[in-house]
Amino acid sequence: MRLVVPTRALQFQWEQPDGLLALTEELHAQVPPEVQREFMDGPYPWRVRTNAQGLREDAEIPAAIPLGERRILAVGDSWIYGWSVDQGHTIPDLLEGLLPQRLGVERVQVVNGGVPYASTLDMLLRWRELRATLDLDGVLLGTSHNTMQLHLQRDRRALAHAPSLGAPPSPVRSYMLLRRLLARWTRPASGHPSTEGPGPAIRDMMREDMARLVSEIQAEGLDLWFLQMPATLDQPAPLKRTWAPFVPALRSLGVPMAGHSLEQRSCWGYEDLGHPSAAGAAALAAVAAELIATGATQATIDAQPSCDGLPAGASSAQGASDGG
Numbered sequence: 001m002r003l004v005v006p007t008r009a010l011q012f013q014w015e016q017p018d019g020l021l022a023l024t025e026e027l028h029a030q031v032p033p034e035v036q037r038e039f040m041d042g043p044y045p046w047r048v049r050t051n052a053q054g055l056r057e058d059a060e061i062p063a064a065i066p067l068g069e070r071r072i073l074a075v076g077d078s079w080i081y082g083w084s085v086d087q088g089h090t091i092p093d094l095l096e097g098l099l100p101q102r103l104g105v106e107r108v109q110v111v112n113g114g115v116p117y118a119s120t121l122d123m124l125l126r127w128r129e130l131r132a133t134l135d136l137d138g139v140l141l142g143t144s145h146n147t148m149q150l151h152l153q154r155d156r157r158a159l160a161h162a163p164s165l166g167a168p169p170s171p172v173r174s175y176m177l178l179r180r181l182l183a184r185w186t187r188p189a190s191g192h193p194s195t196e197g198p199g200p201a202i203r204d205m206m207r208e209d210m211a212r213l214v215s216e217i218q219a220e221g222l223d224l225w226f227l228q229m230p231a232t233l234d235q236p237a238p239l240k241r242t243w244a245p246f247v248p249a250l251r252s253l254g255v256p257m258a259g260h261s262l263e264q265r266s267c268w269g270y271e272d273l274g275h276p277s278a279a280g281a282a283a284l285a286a287v288a289a290e291l292i293a294t295g296a297t298q299a300t301i302d303a304q305p306s307c308d309g310l311p312a313g314a315s316s317a318q319g320a321s322d323g324g
Contacts, residue, residue, distance in 0.1 A: 001173040010176035027115050027122055027129075028054050031081075039084075042270035046086040053133075056081055056090065056112040065135045068106040070099075072223075072292070073113050073130055075123050075213075076142025079229055080114030082281065084269040089278045090114075091142075091227075094285035095292070102293035114142065119149035120209035120246070121157050127213055131220070138223030140288060141213070141255075143244045145231055147202050157205065161212060203245040210246040214253050226250050227288050228259025228301055233273040237263055241301040251297075258291040258298035260284050267307035279307040286310075 033054040038047050051057045065071045074080050074092045082090030092110040099108040111134065113126050123144055130136075150157070170176060217224050228247060230240035240261040250257060260283050262268065267280035276284060286305050291298065 001177070005173060005177075007171075007173070007176075010173060010180055027118070027126060030116055030118075031056070041084045041272050044270055046084055049087050056087075056114065058087070061109070061111055061134060063134055065109075065137065066107075069109060070103060070105050070107075070137045071109045071111065071135065072099075072138045072140055073111045073127070073134070073136050074140045074142065075113045075127050075130075076227075077114060077118040077123075077144050077146055078116040078275060079145070079284075080142040081112065081116055082114065083116060084272040084275040085278055085281050089281060091281050091285045091288065094282055095140075095289055098285060098289040099292060102289060110140070111136075117146050117149060118144060119146050119153060120144045120206045120213070121150060121153050121160060124160060124209050124213045124216075125156075127216065131216075136220075136222055138225070138292070139217050140292065141210070141224070141226045141250075143227065143229040143259075144206065144210075145229075147206065150202055150205050157209075161208070207246045207249045211249055211253065214250060214255055218253075223292075223295075224255055225288070225291050225295075226255050226257040227284060227291070228257060229284065230261050231274075233262075233265070233268045237261060256291060256295050256297050258287050259301040260287045261301050261303050262307070263303040264307045277307070279310045282310040283307050 031050060031054045033050055033052045035048065035050045038045050040046075048056060049058055051060050053061060055061065072095070074095070080091055082093075087093075090112060092112040092114075095110040096108055099110070100106065111130070113130055115122055115126055118126065123141070127139065170179075214224065226247075228244055231243055235243070240263065241259075247257070260267075260280075262276060262280050262283065267276055267283060269275055269277050283305055287298070
């Protein structure tokens with residue numbers, strides 16, 4: 001076996017030096033590095049720039065935190081990324097302006113770790129990828145809206161959650177071969193949800209992903225907060241306030257949380273009614289800043305502050321005046 005079988009062939013993917021990159025290559029394909037593009041929300045443009053790390057940032061993020069600065073990683077889907085919102089007006093960007101005075105520090109850097117179309121599994125993998133390269137003080141978790149993504153990710157979930165059921169690596173190749181052969185029976189099943197829609201299996205997977213993400217962040221001793229968001233403009237108000245299926249699980253884990261239900265038309269894009277406008281992002285950022293500064297869980301999810309009273313980009317202001 002030493003002559004014929006290389007060690008790499010007997011290692012699991014996550015044990016290989018480039019294994020994490022292989023697991024997250026789909027994320028990098030969605031957020032390519034060093035891109036500058038312009039999109040349209042109706043007649044209104046919004047621009048995206050990414051750095052060499054594939055993050056929606058104007059500059060590279062150094063590994064170490066500069067003196068006198070706090071660094072928070074924001075992890076989520078297109079809402080954290082800022083789809084339909086111009087560069088500089090995303091939730092992470094706005095928090096960088098709101099938090100220094102609240103926290104009593106010179107500067108707060110909020111790293112935009114959002115990924116368009118991200119599932120809860122993608123959020124878990126994004127956290128692992130960035131934690132390996134960046135020093136952090138805390139993590140802000142956004143709501144994942146992409147439940148159907150998990151239908152396509154069963155195999156990746158199995159690798160990410162319980163790859164070898166505790167069987168450690170060893171230089172003994174016969175042991176490694178036996179471990180490899182037994183893995184398919186000892187590794188927990190990732191679930192096989194119905195393709196007809198997001199049923200209980202999907203909700204269970206979302207809860208499991210978020211619980212694993214929270215446990216890993218807490219094990220690092222980092223501050224942690226969760227920002228709850230609705231799904232669409234026409235979602236009924238009561239559902240907007242309880243939408244995320246993993247909220248009870250996060251609450252039981254002691255995660256401070258708050259949210260905004262974005263019930264006004266001005267909270268949403270001009271044609272894009274699935275993502276916040278600049279005013280909606282500002283409303284969510286205001287709620288997140290209060291949460292981060294106080295660490296106090298919000299008792300209810302409501303519509304304050306009003307998006308009508310917040311600075312807005314052209315698309316959100318026009319959408320409000322058009323009445324939808």
